[in-house]
Amino acid sequence: QGAPLNVPVTEDRFLFLSASKAYRTPSWLLPACFQNHGNYVISLSNVTRWLGQQAEALGVEIFPGFAAAEVLYNEDGSVKGVATGNLGLNKEGEPTGEFQLGMELHAKYTFFAEGARGHLGKQLITKYRLDEGRDPQTYAIGIKELWEIKPELHQPGLVVHTAGWPLANDTYGGSFLYHMDNNQVAVGYVVGLAYENPYLSPFEEFQRYKTHPEISKFFAGGKRISYGARAITAGGVQSLPKLVFPGGALIGCDAG
Numbered sequence: 001q002g003a004p005l006n007v008p009v010t011e012d013r014f015l016f017l018s019a020s021k022a023y024r025t026p027s028w029l030l031p032a033c034f035q036n037h038g039n040y041v042i043s044l045s046n047v048t049r050w051l052g053q054q055a056e057a058l059g060v061e062i063f064p065g066f067a068a069a070e071v072l073y074n075e076d077g078s079v080k081g082v083a084t085g086n087l088g089l090n091k092e093g094e095p096t097g098e099f100q101l102g103m104e105l106h107a108k109y110t111f112f113a114e115g116a117r118g119h120l121g122k123q124l125i126t127k128y129r130l131d132e133g134r135d136p137q138t139y140a141i142g143i144k145e146l147w148e149i150k151p152e153l154h155q156p157g158l159v160v161h162t163a164g165w166p167l168a169n170d171t172y173g174g175s176f177l178y179h180m181d182n183n184q185v186a187v188g189y190v191v192g193l194a195y196e197n198p199y200l201s202p203f204e205e206f207q208r209y210k211t212h213p214e215i216s217k218f219f220a221g222g223k224r225i226s227y228g229a230r231a232i233t234a235g236g237v238q239s240l241p242k243l244v245f246p247g248g249a250l251i252g253c254d255a256g
Helices: 044-057 119-127 202-209
Strands: 011-017 022-024 068-073 079-084 087-089 095-100 104-106 110-112 139-148 158-164 173-179 184-192 223-233 248-250
Touching: 068 104, 068 119, 079 110, 110 119, 119 248, 139 202, 173 202, 184 202
Parallel strands: 011 158, 110 248
Antiparallel strands: 011 022, 068 079, 079 104, 087 095, 139 184, 139 223, 158 173, 173 184
């Protein structure tokens, strides 16, 4: 149907790194989540744009460019919908000539998918006591860069994950390195935010990781195009809140 699925996975590598060497885990020992045969290396933003077009063709209305600012409730305490924030305010919060009043969006059922620690999701978890009897949620930070590398170093469909160096043994984390199309590589590092070392910087650990001889070989003569970071929910099943409440549900990272 024209989805931007252009690069099938060709090889999985899982490496355990020491400061100067890499030890490869045999493929037959890898858990299913690290076996990507039949999957694709994608640009999520491109796939999301394509999904938006499919949704609109089905009659779905999409309101991009702003987030929900407030949960709306019915008199019986169930969720009625959301209100979007006002646009065109100055730094003092006063209307400017570009002012636009936020909209109320009402629904029979509202799904909240704001990502990790979504501000409305946190309010709903508290109001409906959705985390009662659950373990506290834990979090990680993921840092990602997009590189353009030399064609002779590019292997479309290669998927590399690592554990070990540069993190200490008591710190959860690891890396990913995905060879996409157009000589591009997505590389990133995830560090659990429960680390106790006060001198540890996830960003600096990521930069150190890229100096490892097994990793740096891909980036010789390359150029970083873009970068970003995001929070990740990492608590697993025992931290999962109750997902449904009157008039709505938590999904995605809002749910953990």
